[in-house]
Amino acid sequence: MEIISREDLKAGDHIYSWRKAKIYSHHGIxxxxxxxxxxTGGVVKKTGTRTLLDNFTSHSVMNQKTCPKCGDQLKIDGVISSCLDCxxxxxxxxxxxxxVSPSVFIGQRRPGTCTTAPSDPCDEVIYRxxxxxxxNGFGAYHALExxxxxxxxxxxxxLLVGKNDVHGRGGQATSLSVVGFVSHVFMPKVSKAVHLAADIGVREDAEKVSVEDLVARSKEA
Known part of the structure; x- marks a missing residue:
């Protein structure tokens, strides 16, 4: 895990911060x-669409106080823009x-901090x-998927992977899944192999999808 200062931030950086005693982390661009x-999934429970894990993670994502710059964002679902403080x-x-190399990936103490996949240029990242x-075209929020x-x-x-993947796409999602949790607790070496196999940089079912196509798919779903 690499701590970064505000002075060293560059537009297009993928940043994250830990929540709930470092049980999971919140990510953004x-x-x-x-x-x-x-x-974000917001903090308002929607009947039939939210799981307990969704609600657990969503409640500590955002700043609990109303920000003069951002307003009250606690009840907003989906893709949002916030100030860095919020x-x-x-x-x-x-x-x-x-x-990162597979050896560096496996050597990380926590999942969800790196990937073997290379980043695209910053202007493309910001555009997406x-x-x-x-x-607001990234579909319905789900803590694991x-x-x-x-x-x-x-x-x-x-890069995206198939929607039917039961272990989700991200490193922390794999860790929070039943398979990931059991292997992490009882079989650490197996846990690292599971995380590497789930990484988008090595998965055979990962494919490049343009942001325009992704938004079109989300509207059709």
Whole structure:
């Protein structure tokens, strides 16, 4: 995990901060001028569409106080733009790493901090994030299958995996799944292999999808 200061931030960086005693992390794309585009499930339970895990993660994502810059964003679902202070909510900021080697990936103490996939150029990353913000086109939030880490990694790489994947797309989603949790507790070596196999940089079912096509798909769903 690499802590990054505000002075070292660059537009197009994928940043994250830990929540709930480091049980999970919240991810977003920094676009400059103290602004972050990120993906959230909000805090309002929608009957039939939210799981207990969705509600658990969503309740500590955002700053609990109304911000004079952002307003009250606690009840907003989907892709949103927040000031850096609201995004961090008083936590430390970390830089998500791209194009790491498999050995570095496996050597990480926590999942959801890096990927073997390379990042696209920053202008493409920012374009995708802003396009998804404009159209709110990343689909329905799900803590395991479609979350903030998935959003940020898509913006950085344009890579997606099949919707039917039961382990989700992101590293922390794999860790929070039953398979990931059991292997992490009882079989650490197996856990690392599971996380690597789930990484978008090595998955055979990962494919490049343009942001325009992604938004069109979400509207058809």
């Amino acid at each position: 920094y676009i400059g001028n103290e602004k972050v585009i990120h993906y 995004f961090l909510a008083g936590r430390k900021m970390y830089l998500f790493q791209y194009n 994030a802003k396009f998804l913000l404009l159209h 479609n979350n903030c880490e998935d959003f940020a990694k898509y913006c950085k790489t344009s």
